[in-house]
Amino acid sequence: MSGHHTLGTATLRERQASAVADTALRGKLARASEIFTTRKAGAFALIDDVDGLRQAARSIRSDINSRLPSVLERFADNVMAAGGNICWAKTGAEANAYIVNVAKRIGAKTAAKGKSMATEEIELNGALEAAGCEVVETDLGEWIIQLDEQTPSHIIAPAIHLDRYDIARIFDERANAGGIEPIPEVMNAFARGRLREKFLAAELGVTGCNLAIAESGSILLVENEGNGRMSSTLPRVHIAVMGMERIVETWAEADLIVNLLARSGTGQHISVYTNIVTGPRRPEDVDGPEEFHVVILDNGRSELLASDLHEMLDCIRCGACLNVCPVYRQTGGHAYGWVYSGPMGAVLTPLLAGHVEGSQELANASTLCGACMDACPVGIPLQDLLLSLRRTKAAKAGAAEKAGWRAWSAAWSHRSIYEASVVAATSPARKLAGSRVATKLVPGAGRWALGRELPTPASSSFRSRWKKGDL
Amino acid sequence: MWQPEGMNAIKPVDAASASRVSFFITCMVDVFAPDVGEAAVRMLRESGCEVSCPLGQTCCGQPAWNSGFAADAARVARTSLDALEADDADAVVVPAGSCATMIKVFWPELFELVGDHDAAARAQRLGAKTFELTSFLDARPSPNRVDQSAPAHRGPTIAYHHSCHMLRELRIHDAPLALLERAGCTIADWPDGDRCCGFGGLFSVKLPETSVAMAEAKLASLPAEVEMVVGSDSSCLMHLAGRAKAEGRTIAFRHTAEVIAAAAIAGAAIPRKGQA
Numbered sequence: 001m002s003g004h005h006t007l008g009t010a011t012l013r014e015r016q017a018s019a020v021a022d023t024a025l026r027g028k029l030a031r032a033s034e035i036f037t038t039r040k041a042g043a044f045a046l047i048d049d050v051d052g053l054r055q056a057a058r059s060i061r062s063d064i065n066s067r068l069p070s071v072l073e074r075f076a077d078n079v080m081a082a083g084g085n086i087c088w089a090k091t092g093a094e095a096n097a098y099i100v101n102v103a104k105r106i107g108a109k110t111a112a113k114g115k116s117m118a119t120e121e122i123e124l125n126g127a128l129e130a131a132g133c134e135v136v137e138t139d140l141g142e143w144i145i146q147l148d149e150q151t152p153s154h155i156i157a158p159a160i161h162l163d164r165y166d167i168a169r170i171f172d173e174r175a176n177a178g179g180i181e182p183i184p185e186v187m188n189a190f191a192r193g194r195l196r197e198k199f200l201a202a203e204l205g206v207t208g209c210n211l212a213i214a215e216s217g218s219i220l221l222v223e224n225e226g227n228g229r230m231s232s233t234l235p236r237v238h239i240a241v242m243g244m245e246r247i248v249e250t251w252a253e254a255d256l257i258v259n260l261l262a263r264s265g266t267g268q269h270i271s272v273y274t275n276i277v278t279g280p281r282r283p284e285d286v287d288g289p290e291e292f293h294v295v296i297l298d299n300g301r302s303e304l305l306a307s308d309l310h311e312m313l314d315c316i317r318c319g320a321c322l323n324v325c326p327v328y329r330q331t332g333g334h335a336y337g338w339v340y341s342g343p344m345g346a347v348l349t350p351l352l353a354g355h356v357e358g359s360q361e362l363a364n365a366s367t368l369c370g371a372c373m374d375a376c377p378v379g380i381p382l383q384d385l386l387l388s389l390r391r392t393k394a395a396k397a398g399a400a401e402k403a404g405w406r407a408w409s410a411a412w413s414h415r416s417i418y419e420a421s422v423v424a425a426t427s428p429a430r431k432l433a434g435s436r437v438a439t440k441l442v443p444g445a446g447r448w449a450l451g452r453e454l455p456t457p458a459s460s461s462f463r464s465r466w467k468k469g470d471l
Numbered sequence: 472m473w474q475p476e477g478m479n480a481i482k483p484v485d486a487a488s489a490s491r492v493s494f495f496i497t498c499m500v501d502v503f504a505p506d507v508g509e510a511a512v513r514m515l516r517e518s519g520c521e522v523s524c525p526l527g528q529t530c531c532g533q534p535a536w537n538s539g540f541a542a543d544a545a546r547v548a549r550t551s552l553d554a555l556e557a558d559d560a561d562a563v564v565v566p567a568g569s570c571a572t573m574i575k576v577f578w579p580e581l582f583e584l585v586g587d588h589d590a591a592a593r594a595q596r597l598g599a600k601t602f603e604l605t606s607f608l609d610a611r612p613s614p615n616r617v618d619q620s621a622p623a624h625r626g627p628t629i630a631y632h633h634s635c636h637m638l639r640e641l642r643i644h645d646a647p648l649a650l651l652e653r654a655g656c657t658i659a660d661w662p663d664g665d666r667c668c669g670f671g672g673l674f675s676v677k678l679p680e681t682s683v684a685m686a687e688a689k690l691a692s693l694p695a696e697v698e699m700v701v702g703s704d705s706s707c708l709m710h711l712a713g714r715a716k717a718e719g720r721t722i723a724f725r726h727t728a729e730v731i732a733a734a735a736i737a738g739a740a741i742p743r744k745g746q747a
């Protein structure tokens with residue numbers, strides 16, 4: 001059983017406020033994201049033309065998405081030619097129903113899962129468990145948070161918000177580790193032992209898919225622990241779940257994207273494991289599943305593809321934008337309230353979880369500082385997309401908010417009214433601005449004063465000095 | 472950056488050759504930091520410019536634009552566009568990176584979005600001659616009027632706050648540092664110098680807890696020897712200073728214009744570009 005998302009149960013401000021109140025969390029996030037960004041710089045230092053590479057990646061991604069249906073068809077044909085099965089899932093519910101059906105047909109009691117954000121998005125674990133199939137997350141970070149009934153707080157490092165002491169406590173409390181020492185090697189060995197039993201027992205392996213390659217009908221999985229390889233080879237049946245945009249046409253394109261993926265995300269030149277799966281086990285193979293399925297998940301992506309915000313589908317889920325985001329570094333991923341976090345989550349959540357109350361608010365979870373756009377290996381203009389989402393939200397705003405902006409623009413589009421407001425602000429009454437009274441009178445002042453001293457306007461404005469000829 | 476069709480042909484104006492400039496005050500400087508405006512005007516004159524300040528201008532419209540209210544932003548922006556355009560100077564100079572970005576980068580997009588193609592084209596032309604203050608000053612070739620024989624002024628040890636739009640939209644990084652160095656400042660290495668301070672316009676009051684936490688984190692990485700935090704956006708400085716005061720810090724927060732103007736008054740030799 002995994003944890004629950006808070007979107008719709010608390011406001012963005014409430015979620016963020018409780019996250020930043022946890023100073024220990026902020027320290028852990030700062031350390032972890034610093035490690036990622038420093039490593040990233042190192043991994044890119046060896047590449048001569050980083051901008052050229054990013055440009056190339058960007059044009060590959062947008063080219064593929066511009067003809068996505070035909071690329072997907074080619075992929076599906078080749079998966080089937082290699083002996084695999086395809087499920088076109090319009091919704092998360094359709095995807096889950098397909099997977100649950102397979103689990104039931106083969107009588108699966110245990111499913112071993114590799115890391116996959118798409119299955120988080122569709123809440124597959126709950127669906128399988130409701131059907132009597134135990135789900136074991138086999139990525140170490142995912143397993144830790146599964147034990148503690150939490151959700152991932154980062155798209156590539158799901159337990160980034162936990163340190164080794166937290167993890168030792170979770171192992172003790174949730175996995176009877178018997179007073180395990182908070183030493184990474186010791187805890188790794190413990191997890192390996194427990195997970196190995198599950199791999200051997202699992203009849204069903206479920207993984208995500210970092211990239212599908214249409215020309216050969218293959219899927220590519222990058223990971224660092226070997227659990228993705230085991231989930232896709234040991235169980236009798238392997239199902240890979242892919243968001244429908246997670247695809248390229250050729251191996252040359254895949255090469256370029258994979259080159260950027262690990263460097264941008266974890267700062268590795270290449271992940272420890274890069275698994276390529278093409279169809280089920282062939283007679284001459286020594287291992288591999290008897291059945292191989294790919295679930296191609298739409299779940300709102302077609303609509304996104306047809307919208308002005310389609311560039312978001314260029315995302316390769318590297319996590320770089322989370323690591324550099326100054327908001328994410330303070331709040332962590334859970335405050336975003338849903339599956340995806342950081343700048344990419346702030347854009348994706350309103351688009352993919354638009355039906356959940358409060359999802360539109362995510363567009364505000366950014367100062368528009370642009371660090372994400374700079375970090376993104378495929379050059380997604382995240383800041384522009386957030387602004388566009390804010391316009392959509394503003395169009396649906398309540399009458400009072402609209403009237404407020406209307407009044408402001410009516411006033412400040414006239415020199416005389418603007419000047420009157422400047423005169424008022426710089427009048428002797430301005431002294432009140434720094435006082436507690438202002439927190440009652442001036443909109444926003446009360447919120448400003450939470451942790452900041454209020455500024456006092458000057459005693460004479462610039463324009464009054466200019467008019468007087470003082471300068 | 473968004474570009475309307477056929478607009479790529481507009482040639483950016485050369486800051487070095489401008490002789491008359493329109494000063495865009497910005498509403499923040501007008502009310503909260505008029506001293507910054509004064510210092511900016513002084514330094515513009517120092518660099519050999521005649522400065523005008525068309526008072527029909529109001530605000531750049533950024534608060535509404537960033538909140539998604541494009542039509543309201545356009546209404547206010549049009550007022551300022553009209554005033555600046557009518558002033559017909561060689562260049563427009565703005566003492567705030569974010570407002571300069573609003574004019575140069577977002578005005579054309581904004582007007583286009585609300586269907587005002589004429590204003591979009593005018594904004595594109597105005598944008599080509601609009602400069603953020605420090606990038607403008609740094610590019611000026613004119614000999615400064617400061618007494619070159621005066622003993623070099625030793626300025627404070629400062630940490631520089633790179634504000635986001637100035638750094639990542641306008642790509643201005645070195646210009647303010649060069650000016651500050653020439654004004655005798657020692658610039659400390661601030662690891663978080665280019666990280667967002669958490670102001671973010673209305674973000675600062677919409678999500679105040681996070682906004683404050685960001686300021687706190689940024690200030691926490693200030694090197695001990697720093698006497699003053701300097702930046703080129705008064706709004707960020709106001710937010711950082713507000714947080715610093717609440718933390719009981721005594722450090723000063725100043726706009727680049729104020730620091731270099733103070734140095735000029737103190738008689739610092741501020742060599743022209745390429746001479747430092």
Ligand code: SF4
Nearest residue numbers: 315316318319321376
């Ligand atoms: S938006 Fe860009 S930086 Fe963020 S996860 Fe996607 S590809 Fe990576």
